[in-house]
Amino acid sequence: MNERTARRWAELPPAAGAAVMATGIISVGFRLTGLETVSRLMLGIAGALWVLLAFDFGTRLLHSRRRWFAEADTPPALTAVAATTVLGVRVALLGWTHLAAVLLAGSAVLWAVLLTAVLTHLRSGMPGGVFLICVATEALAVLGAILTPWAGDWLGYTSLAFFLFGLLLYLAALVRFDFxxxxxxxGDQWVAGGAMAISALAGSKLLATGVWTGVTHTSLRSTTLFLLVVDLVWYAVLFVAELLRPRLAYDVRRWATVFPMGMTAVACLSTSTAAAVGWLDTLGQILLWTAALAWLATLAATLHTTPRRTAASQGS
Structure with a gap:
């Protein structure tokens, strides 16, 4: 591969993984609401994007290694972990447990490598992407909890450990976040709420495993509901901030807005069932369609911007 071709494939920023995350989680949401055909269409798009980004990831490692290592210690690199696990969640819902398990194992290895690098480079005054240290960790907890009935209780206990560790990482991110x-x-400021949403989703999936009973089950249920409330407060604050100060120019980080919106919807839908809170199902459906509209708007902006960006790159 010549230098110009390698450079073109190395142009996708790590934050582009949020497009897979957003598409995948909305696919999950449509699956939970019974819109299977739309859900599978979204899954196909998410899968295609994941393959493209995986190819870019490998090409960059082989031909732009300096840039790969420079970006590996930044929070957006963790979208590779979250994107893979979200895809794993959706294929697990299809009953493809072996594929989901492979995606979980690969994500866990990647998480260990990237998180170690990212944590050593945290600083104060960081943008919303810093919360990806929590998102990636909780994503492993979600997929692990879903696969627990298939793999055994040991995976449930492991997922609980990731769930609790993810909450600690959220606090570490919060004290470094530039409010x-x-x-x-x-756009990535929404991850502050999205991290709470995926934490609540992890809690709901852990509840659904049936591994815990008694006081432990009650504590987990209460924690899940608390996390969801915090997420909804974040959602309201961030939504009002968007109205008060519109930011209409396209940025790839807008996919990091769509993902938390979709994740909040799915967290509501899942918690409604796991914690027996009926009104959350209605709220989840409303938020899901809101996220779907945001997804369409962001996709349109991406398609409108990409040809100009590609032309500028080829001219350089």
Whole structure:
């Protein structure tokens, strides 16, 4: 591969993984609401995007290694973990447990490598992407919990450990987050709420395993509901901030807005069943369609912007 071709394939930023995350989680949401055909269409798109990004990931490692290592210690690199596990969640819902298990194992290895690098480079005043340290960890907990009935209780206990560790990482991210990003961020500020949403989803999936009973089950249920409430508060604050200070210019980090919106919807739908809170199902369906509209708008902006970006790159 010549230098120009390698450079073109190395142009996708790590944050592009949020497009897979957003598409995959909305696919899950449509599956939970019974819209299987639409859900599978979204799964196909998410799968195609994942293959493209995986190819880019490998090409960059082989031909742009300096850039690969430079980006591996930044929080957006963790979208590779979250994107793979979200895809795993959706294929697990199809009954493809072996494939989901492979995706979980690969994600866990990648998580261990990338998280170690990212944690050593955290600093104060970071944008919303810093919360990906929590998102990637909780994503492993979600997929692990879903596969627990197939793999055994040991995976449930492991997933619980990831769930609790993810909450600690959320606090680590929160103290480093630049709260000014709420009104000035380019899109990834929404991950502050999205991290709570995926944590609540992890809690709901752990409840659904049936591994825990008694006080432990009650504590897990209460924690899940608390996390979901915090997520909904974040959602309201971030939504109002968007209205007060619109940021309409396209940025790839807008996919990191769509993902938390979809994740909040799925967390509501899942928690409604696992924690027996009926009204959350209605809220989840409303939020799911809101996320779907945001997905369409972001996709349109991406398709409108990409040809110009490609032309500029080829001219350089």
């Amino acid at each position: 000014g990003q709420v009104v000035a961020g380019a």
